[in-house]
Every structure is written in structure tokens, then in C-alpha cells.
Amino acid sequence: MANQDNSLTLSASGLTRRYGNNIAVSDVSLSLRKGEIVGLLGPNGAGKSTMMKMITGNLAPTEGSIQVCGIDLIDDPIAAKTKIGYLPEIPPVYKELRVDEYLKLVAKLHKVSAKRIHAAVDHAKERTGLTEMSQRLIGSLSKGFQQRVGIAQAIIHEPEVVILDEPTVGLDPNQIIEIRSLIKELGENHSVILSTHILPEVEAICDSVKILHKGRVVFDDEIGGLRQFRSGKSIQASFRNPPTQTLLESTLSNVKITAIRDGVYRISGLELEHDPTDDLVQISVHKGWGLFELVGAQASVEEVFVELTTQDIVSM
Numbered sequence: 001m002a003n004q005d006n007s008l009t010l011s012a013s014g015l016t017r018r019y020g021n022n023i024a025v026s027d028v029s030l031s032l033r034k035g036e037i038v039g040l041l042g043p044n045g046a047g048k049s050t051m052m053k054m055i056t057g058n059l060a061p062t063e064g065s066i067q068v069c070g071i072d073l074i075d076d077p078i079a080a081k082t083k084i085g086y087l088p089e090i091p092p093v094y095k096e097l098r099v100d101e102y103l104k105l106v107a108k109l110h111k112v113s114a115k116r117i118h119a120a121v122d123h124a125k126e127r128t129g130l131t132e133m134s135q136r137l138i139g140s141l142s143k144g145f146q147q148r149v150g151i152a153q154a155i156i157h158e159p160e161v162v163i164l165d166e167p168t169v170g171l172d173p174n175q176i177i178e179i180r181s182l183i184k185e186l187g188e189n190h191s192v193i194l195s196t197h198i199l200p201e202v203e204a205i206c207d208s209v210k211i212l213h214k215g216r217v218v219f220d221d222e223i224g225g226l227r228q229f230r231s232g233k234s235i236q237a238s239f240r241n242p243p244t245q246t247l248l249e250s251t252l253s254n255v256k257i258t259a260i261r262d263g264v265y266r267i268s269g270l271e272l273e274h275d276p277t278d279d280l281v282q283i284s285v286h287k288g289w290g291l292f293e294l295v296g297a298q299a300s301v302e303e304v305f306v307e308l309t310t311q312d313i314v315s316m
Contacts, residue, residue, distance in 0.1 A: 007034045009083070009160045009191040010055065015064035017050050017215075024050040025061075025215045030193075032161065037187040039202035040195045042212035043309050048195045049089070051212070052165045055193070056086045069160050082110070085159035085190075089166040091150030095139030099130055102138060103152055110157035124152040128182060144175030151182065155190070162186055165195045180205055199305050203227070213309040229304065234268040236260065237280060240290030251283055252276045 010032040017025045025047040032038055042048050053059035055066055057077045066073040066080075073080040094102055103121045112120050125131045128148040133141060138149055147167060154162055164183065168176045183205055186192055194205060202209045202223070209226055211219035219226070242263040249257045255276060256268040267276065277294065284291035 008032070009034050009069055010193075011067045012055055013065050015051065015054055015061045015066070017047075017054060017059065018062045023215055025054070025212075027064075028210075028212070028215075028217055029064075030055070030210065032191040032193060034160065034191050035187065035189075036208070037183070037192040037194060037206045039206035039209040040193060040212065041197065041199060041202050041209055041305075043197055043305075045214075046197075046212040046309070047215040048197075048212055049165060050215075052086075052088075052163060052193075052195050056084055056163055057081050082157070083160045085154035085157065085162045087147075087150045087154045087162075087164045087167055089169065091146055092153070093138050093146060093149050095146075096137065098135050098137055099125070099141075099149060100134045102149065103156060106153040107156050112157055120156050120158075124156040127155065127185070128152040129178075142175070144171050144178060147171065147175070147179055148182070151179075151186075155186065160191060161193070162190045163193045163195075166197075167194065168196070168198070168201065176201075211305075211308050218308045226304075234266055234296070235277060236264065236266050236293070236295050237291060238264045238293035239284065240292055241288055243287065243289055252280065 008031060010030070012028070012030045015025055015028045015030075016023065028047070028051060030038070030040075030051075040048050040051060050059065054061045054064075055073075057066075057073050057080065060074065068080040069083045071080040071083065094105075097105070100121060103124060104117055107117045107120050122131075125134065128151050130145070130148055130152055133145060138146060141149070151164070151167070154164070167183065168179050171179060180201065183192060183194060187205075187207075194202070196202060203226065206223055208222045209219065210217055219229070221229075240263070242265075243251070245257055245259050245265065248265060252267065253276075258266045258268065260266055267280075281291060281294070283289075
């Protein structure tokens, strides 16, 4: 982590949100420390946006509690919200205003003192790369720069917790790289929660990750644990006299075979009780396939995501 101060800034416990008989979020807990970036990941409809709305005080949980820097968000929402900066999926910018005009307005809404507004606006612009855009109409900016304005409004009052909902959606590749770099920089001085459905984005930015599926947590670990989960699921086998994919599939059971290139296959879906590596070596020798390399291979991020979000709900 970029910041070694591990003071707890946000603690959400047992959050549940029901809409009639429909449960959007069920018994989800989350904690965040200063200098930490947590990724909240899941497919559309997993409950991410509902979680974001609850922890920002825009939606009351049916059950559960939320503390922001020790302040109860439900009992004292005004005090708790002063500690939070929030960028919703659609940035709340006024496109007819200039960047400076908008940020000064936001600073006033956040009750930044009159004598500090100018400095607060300049600092937010500097941190988000907007200094040269001060007099530009927001509506004339590219989507990437509009996202930067959205992030600037979220940090202008120096909140302890910054919450970003799908901050790179709809951006081009260069803009995505720029916004990800900016988020990592924010993590040096703030606690950050990043909601996204893009697994590589979480791996690139976050210290830890929670993956939601149907309103429940199906994976909760540090990024290292996610990478270990990926690496334990596949092996890559290279043959000098390779069998056909059909023959290999008929030889090995309970696994998925993918042809990488001529003579190289990835074998996925490994389970400890059905590890095929010993059989593969013996059969290769017997059949003369010329197995010359057998190495661990990371499952693709898509495979991990599909596995975690299509399985039956179980306790992790």
C-alpha cells in the first residue's frame, strides 16, 4: 500500500437492501483503511451500485450499519458525509459552466470556507490535471477530462474516503490509462473504493477486491490472493508430436482444453482431487507425444470472472 497509516476510515457491517421480495444486497461487510484502494467488482446487476448508494448515504440499508471515520452514517449523515467524496457513474457536472465556475460552486456546497475556496479549487485542478482547462466550458471537454472534473469535485473538500462508481466506463484506452493513474495517486492520500465490472482494472489499481454476485460476496481477498486463484486453475502443455485437441479431451476428464498454438494446449479447470498432470506425463510417454514443457498458466481474467459469477452462491 502506498500509505502506511492503517487507520480505519470506513466500516460497513452486514449491509442488506431489499426491494419488496427482491434482495439487491445481502449481508455484505466492507472495511477501508487510509491509503488503501478496494475494488468492488461484479457483473451488471450484482449489487455494486446499490452498495455504493448505501455507503455514500444516498440509500438507507434495510439492515446493517455504516461508520465513516467513526461517525455513524445513519444516525449523523451530515457529519459523516463531510468525510466522503463521491463520483457516481454519470458525473454530476454542469456542462454549461466553466471548470472554475463549477468547482467553486461545488466547494461552496461542501462548505469549504470562503478564504480557502480559491486554494481548494487550484489544488483539486492540479491533482486531476485540469489547471490548463480552468476557463473551458465543461461541455466542450472530452469525456476523459469530464471524468477528471467529476473526480475533482469528489476531492475538493479533502475527504478521507473517495468513492468512484465505474470511473472509466465509456473512455478510450488512453483516457482509461490516465484515469487509472490518477486513481492510484489518490490512493496515496485517501481511502478509495472503486466500483467496476472490469477485472483487469481491479488488478491494475487495487490493494484488495470484493467480487459480488447476486448481491452476495463470492470472493474477498487481497490482489495477491486473486492472482493466486487465477494461477492455480490452469497448466500449459507443449508437445513435439502433439495429439489432436479431440484426442487430448478424450484422454483427460473434468478439464477444459484450449489450443494456444500448434502443439501447445492450456488445460483449465483443475481440481486437486482430479489433477491430471501425472496421467498426462505417463500417457505422453506411452503415446510418444513428446511432452517437453509443463508449466502453470494463469486462467484468463474472463474465466475467473465467469467461474465466480456463475456458480451457486456459497460462503467464501
